[in-house]
Amino acid sequence: MGFKSFCFKKSLWVFHFGGASCNNCDIEILDCLTPRYDLERFGILLVGSVRHADVLLVNGSINMRDKERLIEIYNQAPKPILVVAIGACGCTGGIFAEGNTFAGPVDKIIPVNAYIPGCPPKPEAIIAGIVKLVKSV
Amino acid sequence: MAADLFYFFVFPGLLFSAVIGAFLSWFDRKITARVQFRKGPPLLQPFYDFFKLLLVKETILPKQGSPVIFLLAPVFAVFGATMSAVFILLPLFNITTGFKGDLIVIFYLLTIPSFSYVIGSLASGNPLAAVGGSREMKLILSYESTFLLVIAGVIFKASQYFDLNSIITIQHNSSPFIGSFSGIILFIVGIFCIQAKLGMVPFDMSEAETEITEGTFIEYSGAPYALIKLTKYIMLFILPAFITGLLLNGFVLKGINILWAVLKILGIVLLLTLIRNTNPRLKIKQAVNFFLVWMNLLAITAIVLAYFGF
Numbered sequence: 001m002g003f004k005s006f007c008f009k010k011s012l013w014v015f016h017f018g019g020a021s022c023n024n025c026d027i028e029i030l031d032c033l034t035p036r037y038d039l040e041r042f043g044i045l046l047v048g049s050v051r052h053a054d055v056l057l058v059n060g061s062i063n064m065r066d067k068e069r070l071i072e073i074y075n076q077a078p079k080p081i082l083v084v085a086i087g088a089c090g091c092t093g094g095i096f097a098e099g100n101t102f103a104g105p106v107d108k109i110i111p112v113n114a115y116i117p118g119c120p121p122k123p124e125a126i127i128a129g130i131v132k133l134v135k136s137v
Numbered sequence: 138m139a140a141d142l143f144y145f146f147v148f149p150g151l152l153f154s155a156v157i158g159a160f161l162s163w164f165d166r167k168i169t170a171r172v173q174f175r176k177g178p179p180l181l182q183p184f185y186d187f188f189k190l191l192l193v194k195e196t197i198l199p200k201q202g203s204p205v206i207f208l209l210a211p212v213f214a215v216f217g218a219t220m221s222a223v224f225i226l227l228p229l230f231n232i233t234t235g236f237k238g239d240l241i242v243i244f245y246l247l248t249i250p251s252f253s254y255v256i257g258s259l260a261s262g263n264p265l266a267a268v269g270g271s272r273e274m275k276l277i278l279s280y281e282s283t284f285l286l287v288i289a290g291v292i293f294k295a296s297q298y299f300d301l302n303s304i305i306t307i308q309h310n311s312s313p314f315i316g317s318f319s320g321i322i323l324f325i326v327g328i329f330c331i332q333a334k335l336g337m338v339p340f341d342m343s344e345a346e347t348e349i350t351e352g353t354f355i356e357y358s359g360a361p362y363a364l365i366k367l368t369k370y371i372m373l374f375i376l377p378a379f380i381t382g383l384l385l386n387g388f389v390l391k392g393i394n395i396l397w398a399v400l401k402i403l404g405i406v407l408l409l410t411l412i413r414n415t416n417p418r419l420k421i422k423q424a425v426n427f428f429l430v431w432m433n434l435l436a437i438t439a440i441v442l443a444y445f446g447f
Contacts, residue, residue, distance in 0.1 A: 003188070003192075004188075004189075004192050004193050005193075007184075007185045007188040007189040007192065007193065008189050008193045010179075010181075010182070010185035010189075011182065011185040011186045011189045035173055035174045035175045038170070038175040038176050038177075040166075040170060040175065040176075040177065040178050041170075041175070041176045041177060041178060041179070043178055043179070043182050043185060043186070047346075047351070048346040048347065048350035048351045048355075049350045049351045049354070049355045049356075051197060051355065051356055051357060051358040051362075052351070052354075052357075052358060052362065054189070054194070076197070078194045078195040078196070078197050078358040078359055079194075079195045080193065080194075080195075
């Protein structure tokens with residue numbers, strides 16, 4: 001394991017992209033940063049600009065309008081960027097999978113590194129997913 | 138020449154102040170975490186952040202705007218911070234630089250990082266960065282006069298000596314300036330000026346994360362953003378050190394006094410962190426009002442008190 005990938009693992013900054021979400025996953029993601037779970041002890045921070053991001057969290061079902069914006073944001077992010085699909089909607093489409101406006105699950109639009117299923121996933125599940133993602137880098 | 142380069146790159150300059158500043162940045166984040174009943178990041182977290190940005194991440198240039206100025210602005214910021222670190226820390230460590238009037242040079246060098254942020258944000262061609270840049274400019278206009286009044290008050294108390302070295306010597310020979318009414322007022326005003334210079338929370342409207350998504354730094358990624366982080370680390374060390382030199386007796390590097398020197402810096406950073414954690418973000422109008430009316434009034438009061446010997 002080189003010095004570069006060690007530093008990368010130790011400081012993952014997260015940018016949060018919410019598609020057409022029902023907000024449950026958003027709340028659970030914010031839960032991970034609260035005192036009870038405190039992801040900052042692993043160096044994980046929530047950043048405001050995608051230019052600073054190392055991880056792109058995508059949740060909610062991606063509809064026709066979100067698709068262009070998701071591709072735009074993915075292209076604007078500095079590489080290497082890891083993409084995590086959170087929740088049933090992000091991973092497979094969930095109950096919206098056969099909807100009219102549904103534009104495919106996240107991995108049909110941009111490459112995805114990790115999937116965290118659940119409706120919504122518990123904060124523990126999100127942390128477990130992040131740990132697996134960090135191990136795979 | 139070799140000694141000058143050593144001063145600039147290694148001992149009081151770039152390397153030393155960056156390492157100390159990175160540890161202070163960790164201290165700031167740890168205290169923030171403890172205030173919120175969290176555990177906080179590990180000790181080497183600022184170094185991981187810096188090396189990740191410098192070595193791993195890609196640098197993206199803006200399509201509109203001027204790429205050359207966009208890339209040069211962080212370099213100027215690091216240069217300004219390092220030069221002021223040299224001029225502030227040499228007298229504090231009792232190495233005589235032998236030139237009079239260095240307070241004015243320090244004052245100008247300390248403004249270079251903020252101005253570079255403004256230039257870089259306006260060169261990026263992003264509308265949110267332009268909003269951030271204009272706010273930063275207004276903030277500079279409001280706090281610089283106050284900071285100048287603080288320095289003027291200290292010069293007045295030190296019987297009109299213009300260099301940091303003699304100000305520290307005068308305090309060593311009598312008592313620290315903070316031991317008087319005017320000294321306490323100058324210290325309070327100085328702390329607020331530092332808070333605004335560092336862009337910490339009551340005065341972070343130029344890089345408001347939730348409102349204009351990091352404002353001035355929105356377009357920076359990779360190595361230029363690493364340089365901006367480096368500037369922030371250096372500034373977090375040298376501004377408390379400057380206030381220590383002006384009002385709190387400077388450093389004495391003998392025996393137990395080294396502990397006092399460390400505690401002074403940590404105490405000031407702790408104060409800044411606590412102010413940051415217990416206040417919401419001000420509007421730019423409120424911040425300008427705060428500095429131009431109230432802080433200027435306090436600073437002038439302190440100078441008048443110093444004139445009457447309090």
